[in-house]
Amino acid sequence: xxxxxxxxxxxxxxxxxxxxxxxxxxxxxxxxxxxxxxxxxxxxxxxxxxxxxxxxxxxxxxxxxxxxxxxxxxxxxxxxxxxxxxxxxxxxxxxxxxxxxxxxxxxxxxxxxxxxxxxxxxxxxxxxxxxxxxxxxxxxxxxxxxxxxx
Amino acid sequence: xxxxxxxxxxxxxxxxxxxxxxxxxxxxxxxxxxxxxxxxxxxxxxxxxxxxxxxxxxxxxxxxxxxxxxx
Numbered sequence: 001x002x003x004x005x006x007x008x009x010x011x012x013x014x015x016x017x018x019x020x021x022x023x024x025x026x027x028x029x030x031x032x033x034x035x036x037x038x039x040x041x042x043x044x045x046x047x048x049x050x051x052x053x054x055x056x057x058x059x060x061x062x063x064x065x066x067x068x069x070x071x072x073x074x075x076x077x078x079x080x081x082x083x084x085x086x087x088x089x090x091x092x093x094x095x096x097x098x099x100x101x102x103x104x105x106x107x108x109x110x111x112x113x114x115x116x117x118x119x120x121x122x123x124x125x126x127x128x129x130x131x132x133x134x135x136x137x138x139x140x141x142x143x144x145x146x147x148x149x150x
Numbered sequence: 151x152x153x154x155x156x157x158x159x160x161x162x163x164x165x166x167x168x169x170x171x172x173x174x175x176x177x178x179x180x181x182x183x184x185x186x187x188x189x190x191x192x193x194x195x196x197x198x199x200x201x202x203x204x205x206x207x208x209x210x211x212x213x214x215x216x217x218x219x220x221x
Contacts, residue, residue: 011194018192052198067188075153089153090180097184098191110152112158120216125181133154134162134180137172139220140204 005033009043010052013065021084023053023070037088057110067094079103088104089134096116110135173217183211 005136010027011104016024016104031148032039035084041060048055053065063070069085077084079101086092096103108134154160157174164171175183186207190196199207210216 002213007197010197011192014192046151046212050198067191069216074158088151090151090184092153093177093181093184094188094191097181097188100189107153109155109159111163112155114155116153116155123185125178127177131156131159132177132178133160133170134151134175135154135160136151136175139172139217140208141220 001042005035006043006046009033009040010047013047013053013070015061017062017065017084019067021068021082023065023068026060067091067098075109077103078105090136093120093125094116134142173213173215175213179211179213181208183213186211 001032001077011118012029012032016022016028017018026037026044028039029044030037030100033040044055044060044062045057048057054063055061056070061070064087067086067090069075069087069091071085073085075086075089076084076091077095079096079099081127084095086095086105092107096105101120102122103124105120106115107118108115116127116132153164154163160171163169190206205219
């Protein structure tokens with residue numbers, strides 16, 4: 001396995017997420033790098049093992065490339081004329097941080113089920129509900145035990 | 151990590167799910183952490199972080215409790 005290509009593939013997956021709001025399939029990545037789908041699949045699995053992103057192993061599709069989510073969630077991030085989904089309350093802020101852009105975030109609060117709007121403008125956080133809190137249930141050493149729960 | 155409107159909602163969620171309470175940050179704290187954590191995520195040069203690098207980011211974000219440094 002070529003280590004340089006491995007990290008180029010990681011970068012391609014992230015750029016594809018940023019450009020299109022969804023992850024590239026194994027076939028798209030294989031075509032981009034002129035390698036077989038089987039090889040691309042092996043690179044995806046290696047990046048999953050290194051926690052570079054998180055695969056649905058049955059379908060070899062990217063479920064999470066933090067902060068981006070491959071599936072709809074309670075955290076919508078509108079930025080650069082696109083709508084992304086974030087994996088969690090941290091990642092909803094992670095998307096404008098990663099893209100270095102303004103954003104309008106719509107998030108559903110747990111338990112109360114209220115939707116709140118949060119804005120990032122010129123690097124500053126703006127929102128009207130000043131009691132908003134984020135709960136981290138697990139310490140860092142356990143984040144990868146069950147990434148969906150985390 | 152979930153978003154809540156108050157400490158009371160967090161306690162209710164923990165009780166309902168029979169889970170211990172973790173660490174709670176304000177949205178402003180999470181934004182400061184996000185900039186440090188994700189600011190270089192789109193770079194080709196980003197290859198992940200060591201435990202020591204992670205601890206340094208938590209320190210820079212002002213996160214001081216043992217929760218963040220649990221090995």
